[in-house]
Amino acid sequence: MxxxxxxxxxxxxxxxxxxxxxxxxxxxxxxxxxxxxxxxxxxxxxxxxxxxxxxxxxxxxxxxxxxxxxxxxxxxxxxxxxxxxxxxxxxxxxxxxxxxxxxxxxxxxxxxxxxxxxxxxxxxxxxxxxxxxxxxxxxxxxxxxxxxxxxxxxxxxxxxxxxxxxxxxxxxxxxxxxxxxxxxxxxxxxxxxxxxxxxxxxxxxxxxxxxxxxxxxxxxxxxxxxxxxxxxxxxxxxxxxxxxxxxxxxxxxxxTLDMERQLVTGIAHDKNEAKVILTRVPDKPGAVANIFTPLADAGINVDMIIQNVGRDKGETDVTFTVPQADLIRTEALLEDRRGDIGFNRIITDSKVAKISVVGVGMKSHAGIAAQMFAALAERTINIQAITTSEIKVSVLIDEDETELAVRILHTAYGLDAEED
Amino acid sequence: MxxxxxxxxxxxxxxxxxxxxxxxxxxxxxxxxxxxxxxxxxxxxxxxxxxxxxxxxxxxxxxxxxxxxxxxxxxxxxxxxxxxxxxxxxxxxxxxxxxxxxxxxxxxxxxxxxxxxxxxxxxxxxxxxxxxxxxxxxxxxxxxxxxxxxxxxxxxxxxxxxxxxxxxxxxxxxxxxxxxxxxxxxxxxxxxxxxxxxxxxxxxxxxxxxxxxxxxxxxxxxxxxxxxxxxxxxxxxxxxxxxxxxxxxxxxxxxTLDMERQLVTGIAHDKNEAKVILTRVPDKPGAVANIFTPLADAGINVDMIIQNVGRDKGETDVTFTVPQADLIRTEALLEDRRGDIGFNRIITDSKVAKISVVGVGMKSHAGIAAQMFAALAERTINIQAITTSEIKVSVLIDEDETELAVRILHTAYGLDAEED
The missing domain is CATH 3.40.1160.10 (Acetylglutamate kinase-like)
Incomplete structure (x- = not known):
């Protein structure tokens, strides 16, 4: 009972x-x-x-x-x-x-x-x-x-x-x-x-x-x-x-469940993210805080963040993702603070998708991320951003390539069901 | 305020x-x-x-x-x-x-x-x-x-x-x-x-x-x-x-409202009653209780009751009304107790209407009921049953005559609005 x-x-x-x-x-x-x-x-x-x-x-x-x-x-x-x-x-x-x-x-x-x-x-x-x-x-x-x-x-x-x-x-x-x-x-x-x-x-x-x-x-x-x-x-x-x-x-x-475990448990995708690039942000202490503090205060959940090397000395491009539903609000907030932040342009792109490889097995096994990048590169899928956690590797790619990327990775990690 | x-x-x-x-x-x-x-x-x-x-x-x-x-x-x-x-x-x-x-x-x-x-x-x-x-x-x-x-x-x-x-x-x-x-x-x-x-x-x-x-x-x-x-x-x-x-x-x-009051305040009608006649009920103590106690126990609301003089010595017809929605249940209950009650036939009629003349004025004024009966008789509307309270006189008539009766009484008691 x-x-x-x-x-x-x-x-x-x-x-x-x-x-x-x-x-x-x-x-x-x-x-x-x-x-x-x-x-x-x-x-x-x-x-x-x-x-x-x-x-x-x-x-x-x-x-x-x-x-x-x-x-x-x-x-x-x-x-x-x-x-x-x-x-x-x-x-x-x-x-x-x-x-x-x-x-x-x-x-x-x-x-x-x-x-x-x-x-x-x-x-x-x-x-x-x-x-x-x-x-x-x-x-x-x-x-x-x-x-x-x-x-x-x-x-x-x-x-x-x-x-x-x-x-x-x-x-x-x-x-x-x-x-x-x-x-x-x-x-x-x-x-x-x-x-x-x-x-x-x-x-x-x-x-x-x-x-x-x-x-x-x-x-x-x-x-x-x-x-x-x-x-x-x-x-x-x-x-x-x-x-x-x-x-x-x-x-x-x-x-205790005694199952044959895979290193990777599943592949997820999410088309609800949008990418924001701020160009030529001054590369000085506090600059990044100037960008992300107002977004956090507004309850906007920033996910991936990359700081590119800038073209000019002392400047850098900052790329990050927010939920698509918050994109308009994000742009408005950043424009409001253009003076404080000191960027040149805001470039946005909502035609992106986040593909994630998830599995507790990767805690104890290196090489999962490398395998992911290699599998995507082989099919010339361009990676725009990367984040990782203990049990997850996520990449940002062009939205049109979502299905292809998911299929490639599902096969690459041996997840495909056997033919009946 | x-x-x-x-x-x-x-x-x-x-x-x-x-x-x-x-x-x-x-x-x-x-x-x-x-x-x-x-x-x-x-x-x-x-x-x-x-x-x-x-x-x-x-x-x-x-x-x-x-x-x-x-x-x-x-x-x-x-x-x-x-x-x-x-x-x-x-x-x-x-x-x-x-x-x-x-x-x-x-x-x-x-x-x-x-x-x-x-x-x-x-x-x-x-x-x-x-x-x-x-x-x-x-x-x-x-x-x-x-x-x-x-x-x-x-x-x-x-x-x-x-x-x-x-x-x-x-x-x-x-x-x-x-x-x-x-x-x-x-x-x-x-x-x-x-x-x-x-x-x-x-x-x-x-x-x-x-x-x-x-x-x-x-x-x-x-x-x-x-x-x-x-x-x-x-x-x-x-x-x-x-x-x-x-x-x-x-x-x-x-x-205190200081209005010119009529003896009669309003005329109401109700087509949701049904008439039940039990013929040849023994005219002895307790006979009526045998009829109405089971109905009351079943939550059926009996309204008008008339005890006619029967054709044979020691017997009488009992007429009463119940809500139409309870008619089937009423018949079933009475049939169940046919032995106790000792009636001959159940006659039902749901094509009846109750017309009521209502007014506090009639408390202090006789003749309201007589005026009602006379007005209906003049148009040969047959009265099947009567009940009265301190401020109301109700009669049971053929349902088809409802509208006619209401109009006659509305005029008879001086309730018609004046022509514009």
Missing amino acids: ARIVMKFGGTSMAGTERIRRVANIVRRQQDAGHEVAVVVSAMAGETDRLVNFCREANPLFDAAEYDVVVASGEQVTAGLLALTLQALGCRARSWLGWQVPIRTVESHAKARVEGIDSDRLVAAMQSGEIAVLPGFQGLSIDGRVTTMGRGGSDTSAVAVAAAVKADRCDIYTDVDGVYTTDPRIVAKARKLRAVTYEEMLELASVGAKVLQTRSVGLAMKEKVRVQVLSSFIDADAPPADLLPGTLIVSDEEME | ARIVMKFGGTSMAGTERIRRVANIVRRQQDAGHEVAVVVSAMAGETDRLVNFCREANPLFDAAEYDVVVASGEQVTAGLLALTLQALGCRARSWLGWQVPIRTVESHAKARVEGIDSDRLVAAMQSGEIAVLPGFQGLSIDGRVTTMGRGGSDTSAVAVAAAVKADRCDIYTDVDGVYTTDPRIVAKARKLRAVTYEEMLELASVGAKVLQTRSVGLAMKEKVRVQVLSSFIDADAPPADLLPGTLIVSDEEME
Whole structure:
């Protein structure tokens, strides 16, 4: 017998037919003798509908009232799933964010879970009642509704799993696991049986959009074992205990899983970056701080940074990347500070892509980066920037070469699935 | 300066454009120096949508989870109205049922307000902040969401008005007041400047569907002055202080209003009754109790009752009316108890209408009923049953004669508006 938190996304909850399918998956877990809590998203499209209402009502909306409006979507699906489980003969009840309560801190619309009073939840689960919780929502210190930002239901699920000390947090989504790379680009992509938290963080943050990044960070911090799997399994599929998805676990557990590990776990790509070049910046102490401090103050996340050798003595070109959505704002901020920084021109390019090779194996193995550069050079793909971390090497290339680069690297690191 | 609770129904809240119109009406009250709280319904159609979800999820739905789902509709409009008021430059915040809290008792889906902790609400209103409350919803003793039955937002508004000791509770709806009769039937129907609680109860319970009956009962008990008025007034209309709608007040206040009162205030009709005749019921003690006790136990509301003189010695026919929606259930219950009751046949007729003449004036004036019977007899309208109360005379007639009867009586009691 295990204690399991299950989470279902908006596509899985879109309409009463699909909710019935979800209820059947949940019931199977209970029938297998497990204690079960379920965290649900709003029906697909519902949060967008509610956000649009808020925008129409007040373009500069008050985040506290925005939270009141958008939290209703998950309230509806939580109630409906409880009703559907009851129709299947299960005992079930909904627990709204303020009822548990799921205590959150920081600002509305992007609240962070501070603590969950789990005693009543655990007692209910132990009594054989299925606890159904709306994801995404919590309660502020002053007793108001909060929400955790788009995709926050993944984080809710992990936080609930940590609070009730669940054996596993199963995240059901519209994909059936984490792949070595995007299967739409590489037909030979393989589903991974397991990845470590760190690998998942790198894969998620560079564009493998399976889980909200924050939920993975929380799982790592709270040591919650997470499984990603599909809610669109057929009714005769084996029960989820057989772990048909991808497990996300600690380094230590990964060691025990006795899998044949590759040096590289996966290849990710991200087309949402934009490149900025400032030419002829004075090469003196404080110059770089003059560029990046105002961007940081504005909440703009600078990723790759390169300082080229300048053409003239005492000057240099500075290249960096920002999210495409922040490009206009970045340019405006830099123009405002042209005097302080002292650059000549701003050159921007949003037709770039970041390709990343990720794997814990590279911690103990040199040569991964060199192999990457060689593989790309062989196909004359030009590298515009490079960053590395302990378990990742990323390069910036022309956006048109994204798919080619991903395929080359997937093959180069031996990730291709074998032919059937 | 007054303290005013305003309530807007689903038609007034249907979409962000209409909510903006509502916000403007609310702001005008605040601009006039009043302290304001607003109670809102869900967008028109939204509650039906949510109820249908519940039915699809579980035809025998658990009322506690049903409440979680359907209460979300008012949560959305409360948040949106607060946002819209802020966009107009007002200070405003939403107060959900559990936040106030609005404490309710009795069963889910038809909860009754037990008390409202109004201190924080009043403090907010006094500080110049507009309090926006979702109607229809409350909090149960065990901390769960409750709702008050369809149309419950009127009751919420009156309860809030009582709790904050409001000078007036303005109910904005899609009609501009209470009329002497249904204007769709009688073109010369006049809008009433004021009615008493008792008159409004009789008018509402017999089919003038302007306010939920329960809200009028609560207003009478708590002595809340209610005004019914239209939310579809144009932007240049005089402010609502000029009382353009219909006031609903106590007998005592009515005396002070110094209006030229008619003996009869209004004519109501109701086509939702059905007639049941049980033939040849034994004329002995306890026979009538055998009929009506099981109906009462089943929550079926019996209205008019007549005991005819039977054809044979020791037997009698019993005629009564029930809501059409309960007719099938009534027949089934009576058939079940055929042995106990000892009747011969059940004859039912749902093609009947109840026509009622209502007015506090008739308390002190005889002859109102006789005048009614004479006016109907003159046009050969057959009366099938009669009931009377202190301020009402009702007759049951053939449904086809409804409109004719209403017109005849409206003229007979001098209620027709004068020609322009």
